[in-house]
Amino acid sequence: MEYDFRSIEKQWQGVWSEKKSYEVKESGEKPKFYALDMFPYPSGAGLHVGHPLGYIASDVIARYKRHCGFNVLHPMGFDSFGLPAEQYAIATGQHPAITTETNITRYREQMKQIGFAFDWSREIRTSEPSYYRWTQWIFGKLFESWYDVEAGRAKPLSELEEAFSNNGNYSITASCDDEWWKGLDMSLFPHFGEHFAGTFTATDWNSMSKQARNAILMQFRLAYLANSEVNWCPELGTVLANDEVKDGLSERGGHPVEKKTMRQWMMRITAYADRLISGLEEVNWTDSIKEAQRNWVGRSEGASVRFSGAGSASDCVVDVFTTRPDTLYGVSFMVLAPEHKLVTNFTSDVNKAAVEEYVLTASRKSERERQGEKEISGIALGGSVIHPLTGREIPVYIAEYVLAGYGTGAIMAVPAGDERDWKFAQHFSIEIPDIFEGYDTNTEVCSNDTAQLKNSGSLDGLAKKLSVPAALDLLEKDGFGERRINYRLRDAVFSRQRYWGEPFPIYYENDIPQLIEEETVTLPTVDAYLPTTDGEPPLARAKREDWPVFKGDRMETNTMPGWAGSSWYFLRYMDPNNNKEFCAREKSDYWGQVDLYVGGAEHTTGHLLYSRFWTKFLCDLDLISFDEPFKTMINQGMILGRSSFVYRIQGTEKFVTFEKRKDFKTQRLHVDIALVDNDKLDLEGFRKWRVEFANAEFVLGEDDTYTCGHEVEKMSKSKYNVQTPDELVEKYGADTLRCYEMFLGPLTQSKPWDTQGISGVHNFLRKISRLIDSASDIDPSKPELRIVHQAIDKVTTDLERHAFNTVVSALMIAVNELNDLDTPRSFSALRPLITLLSPYAPHLAEEVWTKIGGAGLVIDSVWPKANPAYLIADEVVYPVSFNGKVRFKLTLPTATSKDEIETLVLADDRTKKQMDGREIRKVIVVPGRIVNIVC
RNA sequence: GCCCGGAUGGUGGAAUUGGUAGACACGUCAGACUUAAAAUCUGAUGACCGUAAGGUCGUGCGGGUUCAAUUCCCGCUCCGGGUACCA
Known part of the structure; x- marks a missing residue:
């Protein structure tokens, strides 16, 4: 039977919808599992091929967990407030609600045809009053x-x-x-x-x-x-x-x-x-995301130190924050942020104009620009402060590298121990007090934490670990400073105009x-x-x-920011239609934390931090029982577009094929990827594509075809490289799209979208269709069982470690091997294989399930267990290497002992040949793995 | 600038704990079937040298540790993400 994906997919989507297969209720019988996707903003461009990547992955896990006996909550909804709809409204006068509704309808259709196991009865939209009244309530x-x-x-x-x-x-x-x-x-x-x-x-x-x-x-x-x-x-x-x-x-x-x-x-x-940092220990996220959040919160322990103004500024006190109070003796200047409120107090009359200009220039730059500035800039104000220990006068500068929003907006500069301060001192020829033993700080900066202090009074001879606490004691005893913890994190602006x-x-x-x-x-x-x-x-x-x-x-005429609605939406899915509460307590107690959260790492310091904050807050008020929202998270990579190019010979309507483009003076033009198949251009289609190309002529390659050039770049309409899932579903079916997106590579890596390989995945599904047709209701053979059980083992471990791509390979290998068998295939051996397939290709799996005598729907079938008896190989092929280079292979029974292996390898003629008179110095045998002879 | 990632054949990628680099798939080439095409099937396919046997090189670049490094360490290059009002 031919693989008729169109009718198969339509039929089974109908069945699932009719049976409400994906609607869930709280139930005491099964353990719960909550699989969630970061919900999309419904943009006007519709779903592109990058969106479903994460949804397919979470869908695979949701279905897998369902097979494993979990009660799975897997909802979808829309983060439907946002700027693009508003900008469209400004441009056209159309109410953003209308635009949003249209876009959501499109998104829903696109998602539905991919066959996700979403419980659509729980759909939510942040822009609906029935939803945002609870966002307002939480704000309250x-x-x-x-x-x-x-x-x-x-x-x-x-x-x-x-x-x-x-x-x-x-x-x-x-x-x-x-x-x-x-x-x-x-x-x-x-x-x-x-x-x-x-x-x-x-x-x-x-x-x-x-x-x-x-x-x-x-x-x-x-x-x-x-x-x-x-x-x-x-x-x-x-x-x-x-x-x-x-x-x-x-x-x-x-x-x-x-x-x-x-x-x-x-x-x-x-x-x-503090809790945003400590809570990270309870969640199973990647170290890089946790690290980024820790850095964002930016907790640093140190001291606040007071410097009194000198001369005309004697009534001023400048507070600085430092993590190295022990280097106080190395302070030779102070830098204020240009916005610092005491700038004018330290500015002498002669410098006034120059300072004002510098402040103005700095105010026009963004923080990012200021920190990114490579050129050292700053200006001496003319005033000075008094060093609390030495009593010396210290000049005060302003410089854009000091930000008003961090710490106190002022730093004590220690050029001997800080790169930026050191460069600043060099640039302005400021004295660099020598405070580190063994370093000539006039020629290099000391960034070594184990360096001992010198010229530092009672701190002499101590290194960072001991000198910092000693310095803190000193500060507090003498009363010009105290211990202090500083955070980089700032309170979040919550108003939007x-x-x-x-x-x-x-x-x-x-x-x-x-x-x-x-x-x-x-x-x-x-x-x-x-x-x-x-x-x-x-x-x-x-x-x-x-x-x-x-x-x-x-x-109040401001509105809330985009992250308001998305900070708590995962709770609303548990009880989406409740008009008495944001979420009934028994429901949030039942579903609890999100067990698997899939989405992009670009949300690290926004959404992921804010929703943790709101969750902790709701937990504090005892409105929910957990204070971390997302237990495990996977971050999918971006999908980039693969653009195709044609080469027009300048000033003509002639287009030259990629290989010959260098023979002419050409212009490179983007061409719609729909007109290109495996880099070959559809010439007729190209002529019809745009009027200006109607009379196009072509300089073809050796094989009489036109080859296009290509490049990987961001997906964008103007580059004609946007691939919507719709076309692929139409051409190959949802199951192929699902498998292909997973097969493309590791979920977490960003990668170019390229449809070149899709036919291979489509073929694989067709092969399954044929494999089923060739099977019958007989007893399974041993080789068949071995293949199937190896697949069960591999697929299960790979799913557990979220290696979605290798699961597809494992299934391909199983199908290829089964097809290669010269014994007939049996229904009973294939049934577990179809359950393995069903998270990836649910429609096809459902279709063939009934043919091989499966009971009920495949989506409800029980996940198979691998029988270890079928997994053990009888023999091991040992690569035998000499000085790390593999020279030959030796097949030995699995049970061969380490000593026996060594004896057998050394007795082998090929070993003698390799030795060629050299002496054996060492033999390394790793049972089950490798033999290495050092000579 | 700062923080976080990434780099493996012509292409996407595999190698799970330091142990056969290139699984699986695409593409390409050759062959079978066919009047022909499509589809399907079979074989080859990292580079270089060699008729072959075989050898040399090879996981972004430069060093190091190790019997053994894509994997660990040090120093770079390039690319991507975030950087607080894009979501």
């Missing part, structure tokens, strides 16, 4: 919570208020900004005076105005309002992402961009910094933000999706009556 919880550092968890804000009214804030350790009181509007606190340093009594608290209390509480909320800097483009009237800014100009239009301070919602993710995102459930009354708890604040209608002329977000266009819910003086 964050708004109404604070982080108790001592208890190590988030708590309801009411507990904090109670504590304040009982004891003030004396005994409170809440996560907040350093010197949080400096952000307060002091006019609200008339009796605090100018030396207020952040401590207040119960009496203070109880006598404060509502506004004043709110201002204080705002400093402790996990979702809070604060001033933060954004890239503002006055011309476009909008805030830009760092990506959209190039050299201080907007990428769109090339308008100037400046830094602007805006009042924005923030998320206090820093409260969770966009339309197509979740509205905040917040209104303002006398400028105090108030939470809307009962109702869902849905997006109001607006007349355009652009910011207003005075730079307010698009939602500010909505008039009072346009808002479905309007309270107080005004509504």
Whole structure:
């Protein structure tokens, strides 16, 4: 029978859908397994061939686990808020909801034809009010919570208020900004005076105005309002992402961009910094992702050291953070970030103009540009600080390599021990104090942690390990510094000046933000999706009556960022239609953590960090019972496009084949890959492709064909190299696509998409079809069983280690070997093989299952176990090598002992021949592996 | 710049714990079947030298450890991802 994939796939998709085969319910009988894909943003271009890669892998595991007896949750949905739909709306005026709906429909169709075992009854969309009302609800919880550092968890804000009214804030350790009181509007606190340093009594608290209390509480909320800097483009009237800014100009239009301070919602993710690091030990992710997250959080232990200003700046104190307080004697200058608030205090009049210019130049650069700058730049302010130990005056500089957002925005420079400081000192001819034993730091920098200190008072003779704690003691004893832990992680900006995102459930009354708890604040209608002329977000266009819910003086007009909805979606799948709760507790208790999460590594420092943060928070409030969302994760690589090229002889309509292109002066043009098969161009199709090629002539190769050139690059419409899964499903079927995407190579590696090999995989499925036709209901033969059981063993171990590509090879080998047998094939030996096949090619597996007497549906069949008796080989082929080079092979029974092997090898004529009079110095025998003779 | 990956035949890749480099597949070449084509099947296929037997080289580059290195260590090159408002 011919392999008629079209009717097979249509038929079985119908059966599964009719029987609701992939719908799951919580059940006590089976262990659960939760397989999840990072959910897609439904873009207008539709699903391309890179998307299904991860979905196929998770589908394979979901199906495999189902065969192994697990109750498998494998859902799919859409992260449907986002910029592209909004930009399309700005350009065309069409409401983003319409665009989004159209795109989702397309995505669903594309996914359905690939035959994923998704439980579509659980589909969710972040842009649906029924979903985002719970995103708003979680935001509300964050708004109404604070982080108790001592208890190590988030708590309801009411507990904090109670504590304040009982004891003030004396005994409170809440996560907040350093010197949080400096952000307060002091006019609200008339009796605090100018030396207020952040401590207040119960009496203070109880006598404060509502506004004043709110201002204080705002400093402790996990979702809070604060001033933060954004890239503002006055011309476009909008805030830009760092990506959209190039050299201080907007990428769109090339308008100037400046830094602007805006009042924005923030998320206090820093409260969770330590737990975000320690939690990594509980999850089974790749070391590289864990390492990247650790670095992102960037915990460093060190000291905060105070330097007093000298001369006219004597009333200033500069705080610096350092991880090497022990090198304090090596400090010969200080560098402030250009934005540092004390810059003007240290600037002498003669330097004023130059400093101002430098500050301005630096402010136009992005952080990335500033750190990437190779040229050393900086400027001496003219002022200086006093070295706390030596009392010497130390010049103060500003330089763009010091960032305001990290640490205190100021560093004590130790040129002897830090590469950047050393180069800076060299460049500005600053003295380099010699503080390391055995290093001439005028010619080289010392980066050796075991180097002993010198010229460092009581620290002399100690190396880093001992000198750092000693220095910390010294600092604290003398009172010019203290131990401190610093994080690179910053609180996350949670406001976006966009339309197509979740509205905040917040209104303002006398400028105090108030939470809307009962109702869902849905997006109001607006007349355009652009910011207003005075730079307010698009939602500010909505008039009072346009808002479905309007309270107080005004509504919050920012929207939430893309990561809001995706930070908790894995919970909603457990209980997608609940309109009373975000997720019923018994459901989240049943499904628990995601057992396997598949997605790209590009989410490492965004989504994967934020969802861990929200999960920990929800766990703290006892709303769920686990505090890490994703137990095991695999990161798939990117699929790149393979572009094809034709070569036009300049100024003509003649196209020359790849091999002969160098004989002419040619222009290389992208050609649609649909017109190219194995690098051979479809000449007629090419002429019809575009009008300008209608009269194309060709200079062909030896074999009278036109060969195209090729290159691997990003998939893009303009390069005509986008491959949608649709065409391949149409041409080869979903099962072929599924197997081929897995066969392509290791899931985690990025690789070019190339359909060249697809026919081989398609052939393999056809061979299975024929193999089944040639089988009958007889007793299985021993060689047959041996082949099948070896496949069971290999496929099972490979699936367990997520080696998806070698599973396909193993199945191919089994099918080839079975076909090569000269004994007839039996149904009973083939049945386990078809179960092995079913995660990869479920439609074909289902089709042949009934033919070989399988009961029920193959997707419900039990995963076979390999019988070890069939796996042991009788003989081992020993490669015999001389000095590591294999010279001949010797077949010996498996049971041959090490000594026997040595004797037999040495007795072999070929050994004698190889020796050729040389002396045997050593013989290495690794039983079951190799023999090596050293001579 | 910083952080995290990657590099193996003409191509995608395999080699699971340091133990036969190139499994499986594509492509190419040769052959069978056929009036012919398609499909299918069989064989060859890392490079170089050699009629052959056989030998030399070979896993991005340069060193090192080891009886033995694609695998471990040190130093590079190139490519990809992230770098906080793309998702």
